[in-house]
Amino acid sequence: MIKIWQIMIPALTGREKRRAYLYLPKSYRRNPEKRYPVLYMFDGHNVFFDDHATYGKSWGMKDYLDRVNAEVIVAAIECNHSPDHGRLKEYSPFTFTDRHFGTITGKGEKTMDWIERYFKPMIDSRYRTLSDREHTWIAGSSMGGLMSLYAVLEYNHVFGRAAALSPSIWTDPEKVSEMIKKAEIDPNTVLYLDYGSEELRNHEGMKVGFAKTTALLVEKGLMVESRIVPGGRHCEASWERQIPFFMQTLQYTE
Numbered sequence: 215m216i217k218i219w220q221i222m223i224p225a226l227t228g229r230e231k232r233r234a235y236l237y238l239p240k241s242y243r244r245n246p247e248k249r250y251p252v253l254y255m256f257d258g259h260n261v262f263f264d265d266h267a268t269y270g271k272s273w274g275m276k277d278y279l280d281r282v283n284a285e286v287i288v289a290a291i292e293c294n295h296s297p298d299h300g301r302l303k304e305y306s307p308f309t310f311t312d313r314h315f316g317t318i319t320g321k322g323e324k325t326m327d328w329i330e331r332y333f334k335p336m337i338d339s340r341y342r343t344l345s346d347r348e349h350t351w352i353a354g355s356s357m358g359g360l361m362s363l364y365a366v367l368e369y370n371h372v373f374g375r376a377a378a379l380s381p382s383i384w385t386d387p388e389k390v391s392e393m394i395k396k397a398e399i400d401p402n403t404v405l406y407l408d409y410g411s412e413e414l415r416n417h418e419g420m421k422v423g424f425a426k427t428t429a430l431l432v433e434k435g436l437m438v439e440s441r442i443v444p445g446g447r448h449c450e451a452s453w454e455r456q457i458p459f460f461m462q463t464l465q466y467t468e
Contacts, residue, residue, distance in 0.1 A: 215237070215238045215240075215242070216235060216236065216237050216238075216262055216276060217235070217236040217238070218233055218234070218235055218236075219233070219234055220232070220233060220234070221233070221234045221291070221333075223325075223328050225324045225327070225328060226294065226304055226321060226324055226325065226328070227294060227296075227300075232291070232292040232293075233258060233259060233266075233291075233292040234258065234289070234290070234291055234292070234333075235258045235259075235261060235262055235288075235289070235290040235291075235292075236287065236288070236289050236290075236337070236341070237262070237275065237276060237279060237287060237288035237289075237290075238287060238341070239279065239283070239284060239285055239286060239287065240280065240283060241283070241285060242287075242342070246342075248285075248342065249342045249343060249344045250285055250286055250287045250341075250342060250343060250344060250349075251285075251286050251287070251343075251344050251349035251350070251351060251465075252286070252287045252288070252289055252334075252337060252338075252343050252344070252345075252349065252350055252351065253286055253287070253288045253289070253351045253352070253353060253464065254288075254289050254290070254291075254329060254333075254334070254350075254351065254352045254353070254373075255275075255288060255289070255290040255291075255352070255353050255354060255358075256290075256291065256293065256305065256352075256353075256354030256355075256357075256358030256361055256362065257290075257292070257293050257354060257355070257358050258290030258291045258292045258293075259292045259293070260272050260273060260450055261273050261275050261288070261290045262274075262275055262276045262290070267450060269450065271449070271450045271451055272450055272454075273450055273453055273454045273457065274454050274457075275288060275457065278454075278457045278458070278461075282458075282461075284461065284465075286461075286465070287337070287341060287343060289333070289337050291329075291333065293305065293358075299315055299318055301357060302315060302318045302357060303318055303319055303320065303321045304321050304322065304324075304325045305322060305325065305354075305357035305358055305360065305361045306318055306320035306321070306322050306357065306360065306361075306382075306385060307320055307322035307323065307326075307360070307361065307364040307368070307393065308320045308322070308385075308386060308389045308393075310385040310386040310389070312385065318385075322361055322364055323368075325361065326361070326364070326365055326368070326369055329365075330369060330372050334350070334372065346374075347370070347371060347372055347373060347374035347400070348374045348375075348402065349374070350373050350374060350375075351373060351374070351375040351376065351377070351464050352365045352366065352373045352375075352376045352377075353376065353377035353378075353379070353460065353464070354377075354378070354379070355379040355380050355381075355450075355453045356379075356380050356381070356382055356448065357382045357385075359377075359378040359379045359380050359381030359382065360378070360381045360382040360383065360385065360390075362376045362377060362378040362381070363376065363378040363381050363383075363390075363393075363405075363407075364393065366378075366403060366405055366436075367393055367394060367397035367399070368393070368397060370397065370398065370399055370400055370403060371400075374400065374402060374403060374404065375403070375404040375405070375463075375464050375466075376404075376405050376406070377405075377406040377407075377460035377463065377464060378405065378406070378407050378408075379406075379408055379453050379456055379460065380408065380409055380410060380413060380446075380448055380453070381407065381409075381427075383420075383423055383424065383427055384417035384418075384420060384423065387419070387423050387426070387427075390427060391426070391427070391430060394427070394430045394431060394434055395430065395434070397434065399434055399435055399436060401435055402437075403435075403436045403437065404436070404437045404463060404464070404466055405431060405436050405437070405438050405439070406438075406439045406459070406460040406463040406464065407427070407428060407431070407438060407439065407440045407441070408440070408441040408442070408443050408446070408456060408459070408460075409424050409441075409442055409443065409446070410442075410443045410445070410446020410447050410448060410452055411442050411443060411444055411445060411446055412445060412446060412447045413446060413447055413448040414442075416448060424440075424442075428440040437466075439459075439463045441459065443456060
């Protein structure tokens, strides 16, 4: 079951509305006493429905979750579609300069503050969630992958687990490294990290940068599953194929 409603993020886009999506597992109605972990996801319009997706292909999360009877709630938020690089700004934890996009003023902190202070409390108050950090997860791809990495590092008191698919560490590798080094991390933090073999060539030095990022995260003490996806590309169809891998990591139990 998926619910869709309109939300506003005043600190980012004023009264402009965007969609929020909520997936409830099959057992939600059958077991009225049961509580569930919550997976928060970026680019919510690309998560469930092909006809909502930017390029006509979604991750197909509902199909997978229903098929495996996953016991998890998924809350996803649509990105900013402003042609003035709205998505890049909202999904960057820092300001960076790129030869294609110019200077992008990072508003990732405002995005995460809204999720922590408004969106998560709203989900926890309306639905039967397990609201502690061990059962609060976050995931995304590309710039959403960068934001998921940022969230689990800088908002580690909220998010105990994250999945960062094809994270845009190319935006500023030095700032990403500093972000990792300065983060205060709970030793029980779990992170899934991947990059497609076919997309490594999209940005100079990505293979080295990805390896360095993984090494820094391991040194920091996170429990990291890091993969180079054979044949992986920078698209929803490729990220859909990674769902079983990152969900297994997020649902890890001792």
